Amino acid sequence: MTTHPSAAVIARYADPRASLDEVTMWSVEVHLEGCAHCRAVLVGRVPDDTRVLLDRVAAGVDRAVAAGPVPAPRRRWSPVRNRWFVWRLLPWLTMTVAVLGCAVLLEAAAPHLPSLVTLLAPIAPLPGVAFAWSRRHDPAWELVAGTPAAGLAMLLRRTAAVLAVVVPVLALGSTRTGASLAMTLLPCLAFTAAAITLGAFVGVRVAAIGLGVAWALAVVLPAVLTARLPAVLEPGGAVAWALLTLALAGLAGLRAADFRRLTSHH
Amino acid sequence: MMRTVSAAETAATTHPWAVHAEGLRVRAGRHVAVDGLDLALGTGVHGLLGPNGAGKTTLMRAVATVVKPAGGRLTLLGEQVGDRADLRRVRRGLGYLPQQFGFYPRFTVREFVEYMAWLKEMPKATIPGAVQRAVDRVGLTAKADARMKTLSGGMLRRAGIAQAIVNDPAVLLLDEPTVGLDPEQRLEFRELLRDVGVDSCVLVSTHLVEDVVAACTDVVLMNDGRLVYQGVPDDLAAQGGAGDAGDSPAERGYSALLRRHRAEAGR
Structure with a gap:
């Protein structure tokens, strides 16, 4: 079982001015990749300017996805069909x-x-x-x-x-x-x-x-x-x-x- | 997304050379096309040069484990290729584009590359992504769902390159890959070669000395089934003098080396 990092550690991770040693940073990063709950905590702790930047990136990605080509339909690979x-x-x-x-x-x-x-x-x-x-x-x-x-x-x-x-x-x-x-x-x-x-x-x-x-x-x-x-x-x-x-x-x-x-x- | 790294991927390399031939002899029909070849290739792009009939294609076939060596030793990725060897593991790490490759005309580029990926025993879940990536890398994205029989010669060649690189091979063998490519595609192809050659052993056979000079880290020159010369492209250029045939220093170096080798063999 993984232990969730404390809210204080996440806050320090999110704050660019706070210092966090590298090992803790890595472990927090790896944990965040797999834990939606801690990601939600993280969102509450990031500074406003970062949030604005992230919103802008998200809007840009959404726009590009909408404008880009439709993803190819998922094909099931089978050797029988490729006879x-x-x-x-x-x-x-x-x-x-x-x-x-x-x-x-x-x-x-x-x-x-x-x-x-x-x-x-x-x-x-x-x-x-x-x-x-x-x-x-x-x-x-x-x-x-x-x-x-x-x-x-x-x-x-x-x-x-x-x-x-x-x-x-x-x-x-x-x-x-x-x-x-x-x-x-x-x-x-x-x-x-x-x-x-x-x-x-x-x-x-x-x-x-x-x-x-x-x-x-x-x-x-x-x-x-x-x-x-x-x-x-x-x-x-x-x-x-x-x-x-x-x-x-x-x-x-x-x-x-x-x-x-x-x-x-x- | 995170990916599990398998033990095979992180295993230390225990072989000094990706391709190692010692006194290798290979027959093409009755004729011994590769006769006592000593060659050691490590990571990088190796350009295989030589006149017609020098044994380039036969060497490629032997390294691709398609024909059996008639004598000598051939070691691929640390495993000896011989009668008793189980070639399955070695073959998973190989990518091979034959000089002339047959295909089934009804199939699309994607199906062709998928089929080859499946034959190379790639994990099923990774095949669609790997196929798309290989097709993108050779610049056939727009033609991915076109039938093979509708492709031009250069496109077929690129589809062949795509099937060769689909499994990220440790040893990539390309026999005359630039035939039928237009100048722009050749430049892109050189870029691809440099890219692949960063962490795998690439052996490219070609007649175009300029391709070798531009894209290869190493030049291998063969004649009459033997190794004539192995060195860096700059050194190849330094071999030639003003009196040798050729329009560039490398071409002059190529003809000087061949002339010297033939004179020695004739003696």
Whole structure:
């Protein structure tokens, strides 16, 4: 609790002729800044000429405030509203949605083939994720890379923006074609987590391209040629995919520091 | 209004130099653009001069912690920048204007500077005030709510300077900041440099010797990725003779130093 200075001390503080030692003056000054009551006491003790001067200053300040520009409205800052990068993602997301739309149509046209939506689900988010963390495609990468916020959190935010579009489209596509919802969404999340985890070691872009190519060659191509859904996408594998997703996400969390290092923003 | 001073603000400086490079090597693609550079910079405005391809921009990028040094030691604000370093603390004290900076054309100057302030992890409550102050300092007050795509080249440059100074950086790196500024704006910019250089380390790369002489407390001359010369502007002017190329004593000093360095390197 602060003790208020006595009225006598305030009177001496206010009187230019009275002497007050510096330490007392400072403590009175600091107290006055935070105490309206003592300020009111002070006003009663100041000499008349000072009061006239203060009134003149107050009137001048009021006039200037009235004549000056209106203060800018208080804006609430939120990163969500400043969705800078999302605009740059739009073309890629449009492409992903278009490809998935084509897959749905193809499935309707050629029912003997295995579910294309399920086959493409794991690699659907990869173009967006690769784009989101690529120095070639972010015009401001040089500005962003030198800031403390650059790191896993930023990559995850951008990935979330990609998933927010891709996941509903996949869900819609799988229900339309009658494919298993879990076997569409879980591999999609697992591959996203894998791209980020591998990205800690080799760069997200390389990781996404590598995973995409590997999946296309190892699973999609044979499945289309043999017209059978591969074993890894059979409905029984849902638990394995879920565990894989969790493990990869955990690993990515452990490697979070890598995204802040100098080489990670490829 | 009173403000709480944080412990970090009053902590004693325990590093002798804000920027300290020892035998620094940095690659630009396959080419080693900075090759064995020794440099120590303290508080003040340091003008970085050198011909095209001398490694100025690459050095700037390394100091901005955007590219990784290929060898040697680089210490920023007392912390070594390397593979294992947590750069977050250092980066909070950095301000960087790249030579060419991308931006998102839909955003206004204020939003751009706000976004950068947010990325620099400034306390949320201080951002609007700091942004307004930075925009005022570069003279863009009237254009604060104009979209980035409507700005002229010089205004963009100034918006870039505003985002660099918004967090009151301890190390401010400006790569070619005077490109596109008209003569009057350049004078104002020099004033700003002197102002910022009072208590932080400013490294300005430029081709304009006159800017360095007018606004800098220290001249750093680079060629072929190495340090050629470091001294005060008056000393740079004293290096040149009547026979050297240039229209001012400083320009003559600049060309004399480069000529001497090239002759030594050629031997």
